[in-house]
Amino acid sequence: MLKNYLTIALRNLGRNKIYAFINIAGLGIGLACSMLIMLYVKDEVSYDRFHDNVKNIYRVVRQERDKSGKKTGNDPNTGYFQGPKFAANVPGIKSFVRIQSGSRDVKRADEITSSELLYVDSSFFSIFSFPLEYGNKLNCLKDPYSVVLSEEEAKKQFGTANAVGKIMQIKEDDGFKPYTVTAVVKKTPENSSIQFNMLLPLKVAAEQEQNPENWFNIFLNTFVVLQPNANLTAVQKGMQRFYEQDSKNAVKILTEKYGPMNNKTIYQLQSYADMHLSTDFPAQNGLTNASKPLYSYILSGIVLFILLIACINFVNLTIARALRRTKEIGIRKVIGSERKQLIFQFLGETFLLSLLAFLLAILLVQLVTPVFNNLSNKALSLSYLLDVKLISGYVLLFLLTGFLAGIYPALILSGYKPVDTLYNRFIPGGKNYIQRLLVVVQFALASFLIIATFTLYSQFNFLTHEKLGYDDNNLVMVNKQSLSKDEAKLFKTELMKNPSITGFSPKNGGQWGTVAKTSSDSTMQFSYETVDESYVPLLKIKLQQGRNFSKFYPSDADNSVLVNEAFVKKARWKNPLEQKLNFWYDNNKKYTVIGVVKDYHFQSLGQEISPQLFTMKDNGFGVAFIKIKAGKETASLDFIQKTFKRLFPLNPYSYTFKNEENLKNYEAEAKWKQIMLYSAVLTIFISCIGLFGLSVLTAEKRIKEIGIRKVLGASVNHVVTILSVDFIRLVAISLVIAVPLAWLAANKWLQNYPYRINLGWEIFVSAGLLVILIALFTVSFQAVKAAIANPVKSLRTE
Structure with a gap:
């Protein structure tokens, strides 16, 4: 059978x-x-579930609450104290390890490169199950001048994976010191939040171990291992009790120095296995590949659409x-x-x-x-x-x-x-109600995805083409750690000798933030930028009020600041010029506002413009902004590199274009744009196949009717219209269903962006016309075939 x-x-x-x-x-x-x-x-x-003891590994995290007990923020970062103090004083905690991200210059022959690395405690390999290819995991990080490499990094540095015992020259303070390779690790699994090519021992100075303020200096990740029979709730309560008792002296010192502390810190433990998909305490600050469960939900929803x-x-x-x-x-x-x-x-x-x-x-x-x-x-x-x-x-x-x-x-x-x-x-098939309903469902799903794709494309185009409020074209950023004012001046003098280079301005590296008190004695938090007098004109940032920094005002370096419009708004200043800012923690140093710059997007368009302050104080620079002429990129970059290596032979050279760096802010949107495009194409393709099948059913069902109509003089166009109009009506019904649902979903998604497109009718009309045209083309193929068929064959009866 x-x-x-x-x-x-x-x-x-x-x-x-x-x-x-x-x-x-x-x-x-x-x-x-x-x-x-x-x-x-x-x-x-x-x-992260490949670690042998993953069930008992937790990350120490912090939750901030105001005086009423309301949560005001989450922070997964800790400092030097939390790991050793909790492990030594809280029952149930077996061991700890701290992980801090960083970078160091490595010298090989005459070449100097900058390498990303992790600073870790010597217990790292006892807690995490990263297999070693060579070396002993129990003591490979105990020597303060030991280094652990990945297989890939060992081959890169020494040409062989078995690099144990070999010496690396790694920069420390003002010179290079020899570090001994003590172990080589196999390639870390792709599904690991901890990825590394180089590990160095975490060194904590004795004065830092004794400084009570380090309860509140947070900059690294701390992980603890609980005893197998430990009660999680009891351990967390024990951590909180010990912290509140041990930090009393630190709270008193900080209150006297900076004023009362308004928030209360609550310590918690986050399961290591939950960290990758956490939205409250994501994997960051040296940890990588953080994700969101939303991505899985969206992709699962899309594939459900396609499979359905x-x-x-x-x-x-x-x-x-x-x-x-x-x-x-x-x-x-x-x-x-x-x-x-x-x-x-x-x-x-x-x-x-x-x-x-x-x-x-x-x-x-x-x-x-x-x-x-x-x-x-x-x-x-x-x-x-x-x-x-x-x-x-x-x-x-x-x-x-x-x-x-x-x-x-x-x-x-x-x-x-x-x-x-x-x-x-x-x-x-009768009236084919079921088949027609299925077609409506198909095209409603396809239309929904097409509208979502159009929306995502429009928002991505907005993010990547919207004016930022400054000129980032042909702007090269050259990194140089601890770039002093004298070094910046010398670098600028040498570069400006080249006619292809039209401007230069140093700036602090990365994003700095701090606080100060306004004239009303309220505390302001803001981004803190160290620049010189050429920064604002170089980037063509508009000055709304007052003046820019000037070399003709020597006191600007010590007494003056610029602020942006967001700063003025948050400070509630009606007349911002000549307002005073008190950096009370810096010996009550006061600065005067001499100018207000127009708000510009110094961060991505995914973040609202926040208060920003500019100073010429000698805080040191970290990056040089260099303007080059269009069409002279290759020659200019070559000249910049040669000049940098001549002036700073002991520093690694690296550069990037500012506009390219800005585009990196939207890599996630770019990926989702492609995913949605492929999904929309697949859904419309499969839907059209189904529509084609139903058009065949209809054509064969009405074959005698078509034959009679042709015998009575109906044209091919007339027959095609008769066969197509029912299907276009179904597609129109699907659009009526899909459009409001797509509008709700798109509008909800756009709320995640402080700067976004207006969800206008153009998107929905364009998507609707596209769906109708595709459906019309699909149906017309079979309709034309039926319309041009010989009516004699269709009217013949047995």
Whole structure:
């Protein structure tokens, strides 16, 4: 019996190669998308779970609350004290390790490069399960001048992975000192929040260990290991009790120095396995690959759309092809076939198609995985398939898809009456309410994704092309740590000798922040920028009031500041010029506001412009802004590099263009733009296949009507219009459903951006016209074919 079912199924597929290909391709694409997202979700939830003792590893985190007990903020960072003090004084904590990110200059022969690294305690390899290729994990970090390398870094530095015992010249203070390689680590797993090429021992000076203020200096990550039988709640309460008792003296000192502390710090423990997907305490500050569960939800929703559309398409095409099999069904019933046998037959054919689609999906996954990895910043591979849970999920997906896609057509086809089918009294599909409903659902989902894609594209275009309030074109940023005023002046003098270089201004590296008191004695928090008098004109930042820094006013360096409009607004100044700012913690140093610059986006457009202050105080610089002429990039960069290496031979040279750095702020949006585009293309493609199937059903159902109309003089255009208008009406209904839902979703998503597009009608009209045109093209293909057919053949009766 099974052999007979299989033979009939294969023959049927062989006679209908095009429809079989479309069915297999549509379902295969849907299954491939599902597999990729299952791989993605599996990778997300497996993060950091490879460590042997992961159940007992926790990160020490902090929650800030005001006097009423209301939460005011979360902070995953800690300082020098939390790890050793909690481990020594709180029952249930077994050990600790601190991790601090940093960078150091490394000298190899005459070449100096800057290397990113992590400073860690000697317990690092006792707590985390990173396998060593060479060396002893128990003592490899005990010597203060030891260094641990990854295999890749060892090969880069020494040409061999077995680098234990070799010496590296690493910069410390003002010179290079020898560090001994004590271990080489195998490549860290991709699903690890801790990624590194170099580890150095974390050194804490004796005076820092005794300074009580270090309870409040936060700049690193602290992890603790709990005893196997420890009670998490009891440990957290013990941490809080000890902190409040031990920090009393520090609170008193800080209150006397800076004023009363308004917030209360609550210490908590975050499970290490939960860190990767945490939105309250994300993996940062030396930890990498932080993600959000929202990404998995969105991708899962998209793939559900695609798989649902593929199954709907499968159903529609199967029913459409049923017209060719009505006589077969009638004969089978006449000679004694029972309905359940026909159901098994058609379900068997469905599962055969599903199996072929499943095999195609595996092939597609293999082919598109590199593209998907690039989009999702992953390193997934089919080796992930070798997992019992994942394989079980795929098998369940296969069975569920095959059943859902096949059960409805099987029930419909097996229910045909033999007399009607054998004497052509059967009216196929009736009014096709189910098929039409499925088409509406398909195109509603596809339209929703297309509108979402248009919205995302428009917002991305806005983010990358909106005027920032300053000129970032042809602006080169050269990094130089601890760039003094004299060094900046010399660098500028040498560079300006080249006519291709039109401007130079130093600035502090990175983003600084601090606080000061206004004339009303209220405390202001703001971004703190150290610049010179050429910074504002170089970037073409507009000055709203007052004047810029000037070399003709020597006192500007010590007594004057510029602020932006956001600063003035937050300070509630009506007349900002000549206002005083008190840096009370710096010997009550007071500065006078001499100018107000127009707000500009010194951060990404994903963040609201915050208060900003500029000073010429000698705080040291970290980056040089250099303006070059357009079209002279290669020659200018070569001159800048040679000049830098001549003036600063012991510093690594690196540069970037400011406009390129700005674009990096929107890498996530760029990735999602591509993901949504591919998703929209797939959904509309599979939907059109389903629409094509229904157009075939309709054309064959109305074949005699078309023949009569042509005999009576109807033109091809008239017939095509008759056959197409019903489908366009269905697509229009789907748009009516999709547009308000898409508007709600798009509007909700745009609320995440302080600067965003206006969600105008153009997006919805453009998306609607695109969907209608694609649907019209799909339907017209079959409609034209039916309209030009010979009416004699359609009107002939047996």
